[in-house]
Amino acid sequence: MRRLLPVLLISLALALVACDDEVKVVESCGDNFIDPGETCDGLELGGASCESLGHYNIQGTLRCSSQCTFDLEECGPRCGDENVDIAFDEECDGPNLHGQSCQTAGYSGGTLACGDDCRFDASGCTSVCGNRLRETGETCDDGGELDGDGCDANCQVETGWTCDEGTPNVCTSVCGDGFRTSAELCDSDDLAGATCAVQDFYEGAPICSETCDLDFSGCSGFCGDGEVQGIHGETCDGDDLNGATCADLGFYTGTPVCTDCSIDKGTCDGTCGDGIEQPAYEACDASIDYLCTEEGWPLGGSIACALDCQDLQTQNCWTAVEIHGAQEHTCARLSDGTARCWGNNTDGQLGLNSTTMDWLTPQLVVNLSNVVSLSTGTYHTCAVLADGTAKCWGNNADGQLGLASSLDQIQPVTVPSVTGMVAIAAGAFHTCALKNDGAVWCWGRNTLGQLGNNSTTNSYIPVEVQNVSGATAIAAGGSHTCALLTGGAISCWGYNNNGQLGDNSTGNKLVGTPVTAMTGALQVDAGAFHTCARLSAGTVRCWGQNTYGQLGDNSITNSSIPVNVVGPLAAQTLSAGLDHTCVVLTDGTARCWGSNTSGCLGNNQSGGSLVPVTVVSLTGATSIVAAFGFTCATYDQSRRMTCWGANTYGTLGNNTQSDSAIPVETSY
Numbered sequence: 280m281r282r283l284l285p286v287l288l289i290s291l292a293l294a295l296v297a298c299d300d301e302v303k304v305v306e307s308c309g310d311n312f313i314d315p316g317e318t319c320d321g322l323e324l325g326g327a328s329c330e331s332l333g334h335y336n337i338q339g340t341l342r343c344s345s346q347c348t349f350d351l352e353e354c355g356p357r358c359g360d361e362n363v364d365i366a367f368d369e370e371c372d373g374p375n376l377h378g379q380s381c382q383t384a385g386y387s388g389g390t391l392a393c394g395d396d397c398r399f400d401a402s403g404c405t406s407v408c409g410n411r412l413r414e415t416g417e418t419c420d421d422g423g424e425l426d427g428d429g430c431d432a433n434c435q436v437e438t439g440w441t442c443d444e445g446t447p448n449v450c451t452s453v454c455g456d457g458f459r460t461s462a463e464l465c466d467s468d469d470l471a472g473a474t475c476a477v478q479d480f481y482e483g484a485p486i487c488s489e490t491c492d493l494d495f496s497g498c499s500g501f502c503g504d505g506e507v508q509g510i511h512g513e514t515c516d517g518d519d520l521n522g523a524t525c526a527d528l529g530f531y532t533g534t535p536v537c538t539d540c541s542i543d544k545g546t547c548d549g550t551c552g553d554g555i556e557q558p559a560y561e562a563c564d565a566s567i568d569y570l571c572t573e574e575g576w577p578l579g580g581s582i583a584c585a586l587d588c589q590d591l592q593t594q595n596c597w598t599a600v601e602i603h604g605a606q607e608h609t610c611a612r613l614s615d616g617t618a619r620c621w622g623n624n625t626d627g628q629l630g631l632n633s634t635t636m637d638w639l640t641p642q643l644v645v646n647l648s649n650v651v652s653l654s655t656g657t658y659h660t661c662a663v664l665a666d667g668t669a670k671c672w673g674n675n676a677d678g679q680l681g682l683a684s685s686l687d688q689i690q691p692v693t694v695p696s697v698t699g700m701v702a703i704a705a706g707a708f709h710t711c712a713l714k715n716d717g718a719v720w721c722w723g724r725n726t727l728g729q730l731g732n733n734s735t736t737n738s739y740i741p742v743e744v745q746n747v748s749g750a751t752a753i754a755a756g757g758s759h760t761c762a763l764l765t766g767g768a769i770s771c772w773g774y775n776n777n778g779q780l781g782d783n784s785t786g787n788k789l790v791g792t793p794v795t796a797m798t799g800a801l802q803v804d805a806g807a808f809h810t811c812a813r814l815s816a817g818t819v820r821c822w823g824q825n826t827y828g829q830l831g832d833n834s835i836t837n838s839s840i841p842v843n844v845v846g847p848l849a850a851q852t853l854s855a856g857l858d859h860t861c862v863v864l865t866d867g868t869a870r871c872w873g874s875n876t877s878g879c880l881g882n883n884q885s886g887g888s889l890v891p892v893t894v895v896s897l898t899g900a901t902s903i904v905a906a907f908g909f910t911c912a913t914y915d916q917s918r919r920m921t922c923w924g925a926n927t928y929g930t931l932g933n934n935t936q937s938d939s940a941i942p943v944e945t946s947y
Contacts, residue, residue, distance in 0.1 A: 308347040319343035329354035335367045358397035369397040381405070386415055408434035411447035419448040427461045439466070454491040463491035475499075481511045502540035513540040531560040551588035561588035571596035576918045577947045578613060598917035604856075604906025605655035605705075607928040611641065611913075611920060612653040618644040618662060623928035626658045627689030628673030634689055639929035639936065640946040641920075644672075647691045654755070656705035661712075662691065663703045669694040669712055677708045678739030679723030685739065694722075697741055706755035707807070712741070713753045719744040719762055719791075727758045728789035729773035735789065744772065747791035756805030756855070762791065767799040769812060777808045778839025779823030785839055794822070795840045806855030806905070812841065817849035819862060827858040828889035829873030835889065844872070845890040856905030861912075862891070863903045869894040869912055876908045878940025879924030885940070897921065897942050906930070912942070920945040 307314050311321035319325060321343060329351070330337035336355030344350045356364040363369050363377040371377050371393035381389040381404035389404035406414035411422035417434035419442040424432045429440035429450020436442050439458035442450040452462040459466035465473065465487035475483045475498035483498035500508055507513050507521045515521050515537035525533045525547035536545035549557055552565040563569065563584035569591060571580040576596035583592045602611045608622030608629060619641035620629040627634050630644035644660075647670065652663040659673030659680060670691035671680040678685060681694040694712075697720065702713040709723030709730060720741040721730040728735055731744035747770050750762040759773030759780060770791040771780040778785050781794035794812075797820075802813040809823030809830060820841035821830040828835055831844035848870065850862035859873030859880060870891035871880040880887070881894035894900075894912075903912040909924030909931060921942040922931035929936055932945035 308345070313347070317347035318349055320347045324349075333357040333359065335364070358395070363397075370399045372397050384415060387412075408432070413444075413446070413448055418442070419450060421450060422447040429460075429462075439463075452491070454489070459491070464493045466491050481508060507540075514542045516540050531557060551586075563591050564588055575915075578918060579947070580615060596918070599902070599913040599920050600917065601653060602902060602904050602911050602913055602920060603653055603655040604904045604909060604911055604930065605660075606657045606707075606857075606907040607930060608655060608660075609904075609906070609909075609911055609922070609930045609932060610644075610653055610655050610660055612650050612662070614917075616649045616651075616665070618647055618650050618653055620644055620660065621932045622930040626674035626687055628655070628658050628660050630660060630672045630690055632690040637929050637936070639932065639934045641932055645690050652700075652702040654703050654705040654710075656710065656755075657707045659705060659710070661694075661703045661705050661710050663700045663712065667699045667701070667715070669697045669700050669703060671710065677724035677737055679705070679708050679710050681710060681722040681739070681741055683739045694741065702753060704753045704755035704760070704805075706760060706805075707757045709755065709758075709760075711744070711753050711755050711760050713750055713762070717749040717751070717765070719747050719750050719753055719760075721760065724758075727774035728787050729755075729758045729760055731760060731772040731790055733789045745790040746770070747772075752803065754803050754805040754810070754855075756810065757807035759805060759810070761794075761803050761805050761810055763800055763803045763812075767797075767801070767814075769794040769797045769800050769803050771805075771810065774808075775839075777824035777837050779805070779808050779810050781810060781822040781839065781841055783840045797841060802853060804853055804855045806860065807857045807907075809855060809858075809860075811844075811853055811855045811860055813850050813853045813862070817851065817865065818846060819844040819848055819850050819853055821855070821860060824858070827874035827887050829855070829858050829860050831860060831872040831889070831891055833889045848891065852902055854903050854905040854910075856910070857907040859887075859905055859910070861894075861903045861905045861910055863900045863912065867899040867901075867914070869897050869900050869903055871905070871910060874908075877925035877938040879905070879908050879910050881910060881923040881940065881942055883941045894923070895941050911945070 311323050313320045313323050313325055329339040329341050334354035334357040339353035342350035361373040361375050363372050363375050381391045384401055386404035387407045392400040394400040406416050409424045413420045418436045419430035420434045421430040426432055429437055431437050439453050439460040440450045441453055442448040452460040457467040459469040465471055473485050473493050478495050479501050480498035481500035486494045488494045505517045507516045507519050523535050523542045525535055528544050528547055529550050530547035531549035533547035534545055536543050554566040556564045565584045565588050569582035571582055574582055578597035580596040585592055598614045599611045600614050610620040612618050621638045621641045624636055631642055632645045649665040650662045651665050654661055661671040663669050670693050672688045672691045675685050675687050699715045700712045701715050704711050711719055711721040713719055720743050722738050722741045725737050726735055730742055732742040733745050747762050749765040752763040754761050761769055761771040763769055770793050772788045772791050775785055775787050780788055782792045783795045799814050800812040804811055811821040813819055820843055822838050822841045825835055825837050830842055832842045833845050849865045851865045853862040861871040863869050872888045872891045875887040882892045883895050900912045900914045901917045911922040913920050921944055923939045923942045926936050926938050933943045934946045
């Protein structure tokens with residue numbers, strides 16, 4: 280208990296003190312204890328110093344005055360005392376701006392403030408780029424607002440430029456810094472893509488000068504240096520034409536010039552194709568249209584001049600490719616694929632879409648083109664076209680037009696169901712066509728077996744000839760037909776009363792029958808009652824009726840087997856007619872034999888001949904046809920046609936109806 284007594288006494292004393300809350304003010308400045316209301320007391324500064332109070336003289340001694348406030352005499356000035364202490368780098372102090380403003384600070388306007396660090400706060404100031412004054416925040420101001428002149432639109436110096444201190448700032452490019460500006464053509468290795476070729480030089484490379492200009496002194500070779508540099512495409516240079524002439528340019532006269540290092544025509548004049556024919560240099564001019572009739576091709580057509588103007592190309596001039604004659608009319612196939620017919624037209628056999636009689640000059644067959652083969656019958660005509668079809672026109676009483684009817688036609692009509700045909704032959708009243716497979720098809724009158732289909736019944740549609748294959752050419756006579764076969768054999772069928780089938784008999788044959796001992800034949804043609812063949816070496820053999828000497832063996836005896844025509848002949852083509860025969864020889868002359876009715880032998884005599892006689896005044900012959908009492912031939916490279924003999928219906932085509940014992944020119 281005695282141990283607890285002191286503790287109790289102390290606790291009681293504390294309780295008495297704690298309960299006394301009355302404020303007592305005691306004058307205590309100087310007791311070295313900082314009382315409320317005092318900043319310091321004696322030596323007690325509360326831990327403060329000149330430095331902690333923000334004064335600049337941090338080495339000064341802070342003291343406490345007798346009023347218990349800080350004595351700052353040795354601390355010196357501080358930021359916040361509203362005095363601008365320049366010695367301590369103050370720009371301002373509080374509201375004291377030291378007479379400065381945004382304008383004196385280099386800005387255009389705004390409010391300048393003083394920061395807590397006694398430094399100007401220019402955040403309220405503003406500057407204007409482009410006013411020609413370099414203001415605070417600007418590194419330049421040239422008065423412009425565009426980039427690329429050294430001072431950009433934000434008044435900042437651009438890379439590669441330097442700007443002076445003037446007003447406004449003048450900026451210049453810095454040459455040699457490796458950065459090419461818009462004011463420089465180049466800078467160091469940056470040549471802006473420039474090459475010698477840009478300046479029309481051929482070789483070398485430019486360099487950048489010390490003033491940032493392009494230096495092309497290292498370039499060499501250019502158009503105009505007087506040296507022809509073919510490797511660079513020059514054909515000339517200046518006065519050096521490198522040997523060029525107007526002839527090289529396709530001209531005839533004059534002298535060329537050099538323009539941009541290329542040969543120019545200069546005074547060159549006269550060219551192939553200029554539309555002016557210049558005989559001293561050209562045979563014709565490619566721009567001029569020449570007519571075949573003007574150049575001696577009376578059948579017509581046009582002549583093209585070769586591209587080099589050195590030759591007239593007459594391949595487009597029309598020629599008479601083949602000529603055919605029947606009883607009262609004549610037809611010719613021309614090289615342009617058309618056909619011309621003349622003579623009697625009572626049954627429309629001329630194909631003129633009319634029955635006007637007796638045309639005395641060749642007339643164009645209507646609606647017919649691309650003809651490749653042509654033949655005339657007694658009163659009808661047929662043709663094969665390039666597409667393998669056949670067309671016929673004229674008399675059709677016996678179905679010889681192949682149209683499945685007996686109606687006459689006055690213009691060409693397509694034969695139905697006939698395709699692949701390559702040649703055609705018209706007899707007196709029947710027609711046969713050669714197909715591209717070597718078969719022969721016939722239609723029309725068949726009373727004597729001339730259709731070869733093993734019957735004697737007429738057919739208004741094509742029927743195939745039996746016992747014939749491998750045919751290469753065909754010929755139709757009055758009432759018989761023959762085919763030339765591969766290898767030179769000949770097969771015939773039909774009427775045979777005079778031995779015209781050549782099988783050593785006079786009996787009719789309804790199918791193809793071989794001609795006796797016939798090999799090596801090159802051509803066969805059938806007349807009214809006789810047949811002839813041309814063999815190698817130009818020899819000719821004939822068989823059948825010989826009443827007028829048409830077999831040419833110097834007799835008038837019929838023969839049912841081939842006999843030799845008196846020669847030598849050297850024939851290149853032949854034709855058998857009604858009762859005479861003709862050939863064209865390799866020398867272009869013609870020979871005929873047999874009946875000379877109306878002068879059809881053309882030898883200017885009145886009597887017939889049992890052996891070949893020369894047709895007078897005919898040279899350069901190319902083909903011939905012996906018809907019914909008249910003969911026609913082509914000559915002069917097939918450019919012309921001539922006829923002789925009977926002309927009652929105008930079959931000679933010379934615009935008359937007078938017979939002629941010598942060849943007369945066919946009119947066009």
